[in-house]
Structure formats: structure tokens, C-alpha cells
Amino acid sequence: QVQLVESGGGLVQAGGSLRLSCAASGRTFSGYLMGWFRQAPGKEREFVAAITWSGGNPYYADSKKGRFTISRDNSKNTVYLQMNSLNPEDTAVYYCAARSVLHYRPVGDSQSYNYWGQGTQVTVSS
Numbered sequence: 099q100v101q102l103v104e105s106g107g108g109l110v111q112a113g114g115s116l117r118l119s120c121a122a123s124g125r126t127f128s129g130y131l132m133g134w135f136r137q138a139p140g141k142e143r144e145f146v147a148a149i150t151w152s153g154g155n156p157y158y159a160d161s162k163k164g165r166f167t168i169s170r171d172n173s174k175n176t177v178y179l180q181m182n183s184l185n186p187e188d189t190a191v192y193y194c195a196a197r198s199v200l201h202y203r204p205v206g207d208s209q210s211y212n213y214w215g216q217g218t219q220v221t222v223s224s
Contacts, residue, residue: 100124100213102194107218110184114222118179120194120215127151131199132177134168135208136190136220143193145206149177150199157205184222191217 106118120132133148147168149156156168167180177194195211203210 100196102196102213102215104192104194104215104218107192107220109221109223112185112222112224114184115180115182116184116220118181118192118194118218118220120177120179122175122177122194122196127175127196129199130196131201131205132170133195133197133205133211134177134179134192135195135211136188136192137217138187138190141190143208145208146192147179148205152199159206181220184220186222186224189220189222191219193217 101123103121106116110116128151131148131150134146135143136146137143145159146162147156147158147166149168149170151172165183170177194215196213197211201210
């Protein structure tokens with residue numbers, strides 16, 4: 099059974115940082131793309147960043163470049179999202195997701211991801 103478990107969310111003041119973790123289990127993810135998405139109240143789910151387990155450049159939503167960094171630890175089957183200079187607009191539930199790297203849809207297409215975590219809440223106060 100595939101499981102993606104996010105952690106690391108919480109309440110932070112504007113300008114602060116958080117690091118989210120996504121622990122993956124239940125199958126071999128070597129051929130998978132791991133993505134982070136977020137969804138704010140009343141808004142659609144949006145792509146944040148993605149990375150493969152095998153290397154190569156990570157992918158970022160244009161608006162997240164520079165403040166957010168995605169990374170992975172293959173030995174721990176864990177993907178991270180480092181978020182810096184947070185502002186209240188970053189308040190959302192953050193989700194980890196996985197799909198095959200061979201999928202033809204764009205990496206930011208949430209519909210193309212097969213597996214999802216339960217999400218972790220990030221709240222940024224002004």
C-alpha cells in the first residue's frame with residue numbers, strides 16, 4: 099500500500115521559514131516524480147515544485163523560484179520542501195504527490211499524479 103506522509107507544517111510569522119517533509123513508502127519510487135502542491139481556502143490546488151529520485155534538475159512553479167527549494171534523501175525515501183521568506187499568501191494546505199516520470203502531462207498538472215498524502219497545514223501570520 100502506497101503511503102505519502104507529510105509533516106513539518108505549522109504556524110510561522112511572515113518572513114520565517116519552514117521545511118516540509120514527505121515520507122514515501124509502500125513501493126519502489128525510483129521511476130517516480132515527486133511533487134509538492136498547495137491549496138489555499140477557496141482556491142484551486144496549485145503546483146509548487148517537483149523532483150525525481152534519480153537526479154536531474156528539479157521543477158518549480160515560476161512564482162516559487164528563489165524562495166522554495168525541493169530536495170530528496172533517497173536513503174530515507176523522503177522529499178523535502180524548504181520554504182523561506184514566507185508571507186501570508188503562502189498559507190495553505192501543502193500536499194505531497196507522486197506519479198510516473200514517464201507521464202506525458204506537464205509536471206504541474208495535479209490530475210496526472212496517482213498518489214497523494216493527507217496534507218499538512220502551513221499558516222503564515224502577518
